[in-house]
Amino acid sequence: MKIEEIVKALGLEVRCGKDALHKEVTGGYTGDLLSDVMGNSREGYIWITRQVHQNIVAVASLKEHAGIILINSCEPTRETLEKAEAEKIPILVSDLPAFEITGKIYNLLTAKN
Known part of the structure; x- marks a missing residue:
């Protein structure tokens, strides 16, 4: 499933990376501890977090x-947006908490397979 499909299905707000919404999402990881995400997430995943720093x-x-995906309507810093745009990484915002958005994305991804 492509990021743009997830954006439409869940009404996410795109803060940057509009040119990269064609990327394929192969799974997801929810976490705020950077070392945990580095150790356990995979290529192609969509990362769900409340962290907003660069x-x-x-x-x-x-x-x-x-x-x-930033949860609870968290907004990224200006530096984060600039860096993400340069790296072509979409940053999306949801007003939902982590538990709900994670479940919704899981349902979308498993229904697609």
């Missing part, structure tokens, strides 16, 4: 994530 872009780039 280090999330470094982790997403290193792990080759498809994109990042």
Whole structure:
């Protein structure tokens, strides 16, 4: 499933990376501890977090994530947006908490398979 399909299905707001919404999402990871995400997430995953600082872009780039979803209407910093745009990593915002958005994405991805 492509990021743009998830955006439409869940009404997510795109903060940056509009040119990369064609990326394929192969799974997801929910977590706020950067070392945990680095150790356990995979390439192609969409990362669900409440972290907003620019280090999330470094982790997403290193792990080759498809994109990042910020929960609870958290807004990324300007530096985060600039870095994500340069790295072509979409940052999306949801007003839902982590539990709900994770479940919805899981349902979308498993229904597609």
